Amino acid sequence: DMSVDADTACALTPEEVSDALFELSALAGVEMRREIHDAILALTREKVVPTATAQVLRSLASKASDARSAGIKDALRSP
Numbered sequence: 205d206m207s208v209d210a211d212t213a214c215a216l217t218p219e220e221v222s223d224a225l226f227e228l229s230a231l232a233g234v235e236m237r238r239e240i241h242d243a244i245l246a247l248t249r250e251k252v253v254p255t256a257t258a259q260v261l262r263s264l265a266s267k268a269s270d271a272r273s274a275g276i277k278d279a280l281r282s283p
Contacts, residue, residue, distance in 0.1 A: 218249075240264070 216224070226241050247257045 221245075 222242065222245055225245065226238065229236065229241065244257060244261070247260070
């Protein structure tokens with residue numbers, strides 16, 4: 205049987221989901237380097253608890269803030 209159900213026919217590839225979320229984030233004003241986006245998506249796919257992912261983001265933001273204070277390029281912004 206070669207029939208395909210509606211969910212399968214409309215399913216996005218992991219790359220399409222990643223690209224769509226990256227674009228949505230940018231449209232919402234959340235700018236980040238693609239590597240950071242990919243890391244967050246990987247943590248989500250691995251079912252890492254959201255609070256742990258949020259803690260990682262807070263830590264990265266804190267380090268970026270410290271780096272800015274020291275005159276080093278912000279690691280979270282797009283080049």
